[in-house]
Every structure is written in C-alpha cells, then in structure tokens.
Amino acid sequence: MTRRLSNTADGPKRSCTLVLAGGAPRSYSPGLRMSTQSPPGFPHRHLLGIEGLSPLDIVALLDRADEAVEISRQVEKKRTTLRGRTQINLFFEPSTRTQSSFELAGKRLGADVMNMSVASSSVKKGETLIDTAATLNAMRPDIIVVRHHQAGAVHLLARKVDCAVVNAGDGAHEHPTQALLDALTIRRNKGRIEGLQVAICGDVLHSRVARSNIILLMALGARVRVIGPSTLLPPGLQRFGVEVFTDMRKGLAGVDIVMMLRLQRERMNGSFVPSVKEYFRYFGLDGDKLSHARADALVMHPGPMNRGVEISSEVADGAQSLIREQVEMGVAVRMAVLEALATHLPNA
Numbered sequence: 001m002t003r004r005l006s007n008t009a010d011g012p013k014r015s016c017t018l019v020l021a022g023g024a025p026r027s028y029s030p031g032l033r034m035s036t037q038s039p040p041g042f043p044h045r046h047l048l049g050i051e052g053l054s055p056l057d058i059v060a061l062l063d064r065a066d067e068a069v070e071i072s073r074q075v076e077k078k079r080t081t082l083r084g085r086t087q088i089n090l091f092f093e094p095s096t097r098t099q100s101s102f103e104l105a106g107k108r109l110g111a112d113v114m115n116m117s118v119a120s121s122s123v124k125k126g127e128t129l130i131d132t133a134a135t136l137n138a139m140r141p142d143i144i145v146v147r148h149h150q151a152g153a154v155h156l157l158a159r160k161v162d163c164a165v166v167n168a169g170d171g172a173h174e175h176p177t178q179a180l181l182d183a184l185t186i187r188r189n190k191g192r193i194e195g196l197q198v199a200i201c202g203d204v205l206h207s208r209v210a211r212s213n214i215i216l217l218m219a220l221g222a223r224v225r226v227i228g229p230s231t232l233l234p235p236g237l238q239r240f241g242v243e244v245f246t247d248m249r250k251g252l253a254g255v256d257i258v259m260m261l262r263l264q265r266e267r268m269n270g271s272f273v274p275s276v277k278e279y280f281r282y283f284g285l286d287g288d289k290l291s292h293a294r295a296d297a298l299v300m301h302p303g304p305m306n307r308g309v310e311i312s313s314e315v316a317d318g319a320q321s322l323i324r325e326q327v328e329m330g331v332a333v334r335m336a337v338l339e340a341l342a343t344h345l346p347n348a
C-alpha cells in the first residue's frame with residue numbers, strides 16, 4: 001500500500017509518498033551521526049502536534065532519536081548543536097518525565113535551559129498566557145517548550161513569539177513527544193511499527209497521549225484498537241480508523257502492544273467510573289487480562305502510573321513491561337526534536 005499524506009501544519013505545504021506496507025520491516029542502524037552531518041530536513045518551525053507531520057517527518061525524527069540514544073549511553077553526553085541557544089521550559093501543569101527530559105535534552109545539546117516555575121510566577125497574579133509569552137519573548141529565547149491545561153494554548157502562544165515552540169502537552173489535545181517516544185520504544189523492540197496491532201486502553205476521552213498516538217501509529221501503518229468503558233471513549237472514534245472495544249479481554253486478543261492510559265481525574269467533571277476498585281476490575285491491566293494478548297506482547301504506560309487503578313504492579317514491573325525504557329527514550333526523542341527545530345533557528 002502506498003499512502004500519500006499532505007502536510008498542513010506550520011511548515012511549507014508539501015506531499016510525500018511513503019511505502020508503508022508489504023516487504024520486510026524497515027531496517028535501521030542506530031549510530032552516532034547526530035550533529036556531525038547534515039541531518040534530513042525537518043520542514044517545520046514548531047512542533048505543535050503529530051497532526052500535520054508526514055510519515056517521512058516522523059521517521060526522520062525517530063532516526064535522529066536512535067542516534068541520541070547512543071549519545072545518551074556514553075560517558076560524554078554533550079553535543080554542541082544548541083551551544084549559545086536559550087531554551088525556556090514553561091510548564092503550567094505538573095510534570096516529572098516531560099519537563100526533566102526536555103531539560104536534560106537541551107543541556108546535552110549545549111543549550112542554556114531555564115525552567116520557568118509557573119507556581120511562583122506572575123501568572124499567579126493574573127497575568128495572561130499572551131502577556132507571559134510576550135514577556136518571555138522579549139528575553140530572546142530560541143526555543144520555548146510549553147505545557148498548558150487548555151487545548152490549543154500552545155498554538156496560540158506559537159503565533160505570539162519569534163522563537164520555536166514545542167508542545168509538551170496541551171489539555172486533552174496533543175502530546176507529540178510522548179507519541180514519538182512511544183513509537184521509538186516500539187520500533188526498537190519490535191523492529192517495525194507497520195502492521196503491528198496496538199491496543200490503547202483506558203481513559204481515551206481525556207487523553208492527549210491517546211490522540212497523538214492514534215495519529216502517529218495510523219500514519220506509520222499500525223492497526224489501532226481502543227478499549228475502555230463507554231463513558232471514557234469519545235464519540236465518533238471509528239472515523240479515525242480505529243477499532244473500538246468496551247471489553248478488555250476481547251479487545252486485547254492477539255495484540256502486539258498494550259498501551260495503558262492514566263485515569264485522568266483532574267480533567268473529569270463528575271463521575272465517569274463507578275469506583276476505582278470497579279475500574280481496575282474491568283479495565284485495569286493484570287496478568288489475567290494480559291494473557292489474552294500475544295505471548296510476546298509488550299506493555300507500555302506514559303506515566304505517571306496509578307498502580308492498582310490502571311495497571312497491577314505485577315504487570316508494570318514484569319518482563320513484558322517497557323515502561324522504564326519509555327522514560328529513557330523520552331530524553332532521546334526530545335534531543336531529536338530540539339535538534340530538528342534548531343535547523344530553522346537564525347544563523348543555524
């Protein structure tokens with residue numbers, strides 16, 4: 001099958017053709033090329049979502065990230081790609097993995113990284129997102145990484161500043177670097193993404209991780225199922241081309257990858273599940289439910305995990321779990337994204 005997608009995001013309009021199905025899994029060899037040769041072009045000034053990226057853009061970022069994994073595993077991890085550049089991490093929502101990995105990624109590429117603490121900033125005195133953005137823009141950063149609780153806030157901010165903007169999660173909309181790190185983890189363990197059967201399970205309704213993953217996995221030729229209680233599945237999911245299940249055991253039958261989602265109670269107005277105990281009984285991943293997937297199925301969770309709610313400790317810490325590896329891939333993917341965006345910075 002040949003799939004033609006057209007790029008409609010912030011980059012120049014173009015179309016690309018990529019053979020997605022048939023033939024052997026795409027082979028790739030991780031190496032140490034990062035920043036030592038001209039990398040393949042990345043035609044976007046910002047990374048605001050997976051939507052708008054072509055399959056070629058995604059694969060190019062994954063290839064760069066493979067190289068960044070090798071760099072991060074060396075004693076000497078420093079590169080000079082972002083030397084002299086300023087990166088601001090602006091997080092309006094709590095984060096452990098995303099913020100710390102963007103900080104490490106920027107530092108490994110040589111940037112000066114500032115973590116802006118929203119809790120102690122003038123946002124608390126009523127300053128708007130736009131005024132905060134204009135204030136930071138006046139300090140001439142090169143890259144701003146933003147997490148915000150409102151869908152679309154990062155797109156708005158990108159229109160108000162002169163520098164590159166990376167979406168580190170906006171409301172229930174997108175979390176593009178999470179989907180990229182998930183894809184990198186899958187590709188390194190299964191050797192391919194195309195043709196795999198991936199189940200995304202749980203609170204899909206409130207999940208930016210699910211949305212970005214569905215777009216990315218479908219673009220690279222995976223078959224995607226979503227599984228959850230009907231109260232936590234958005235209407236019209238089928239139009240994305242996914243299969244929808246409300247029974248974990250049926251939905252997990254024969255899948256290669258089980259991707260669990262956090263129950264996002266901070267985004268819930270009202271009661272979506274009868275109780276946490278009931279939720280775990282029917283939708284929490286334990287050894288019994290996992291046994292319905294393929295014997296070599298792998299388990300993922302973006303974190304933070306609620307043990308005994310979405311996933312049992314037995315599975316989270318078990319031999320099929322990739323959860324720790326996802327965290328390592330997070331640093332590599334963020335290095336790849338920062339490096340790709342750096343090619344568009346002035347005097348790059």
Ligand code: CP
Pocket residue numbers: 094095096097098099169178302303304
């Ligand atoms: N997966 C994820 O976004 O984790 P954090 O909220 O800790 O950044």
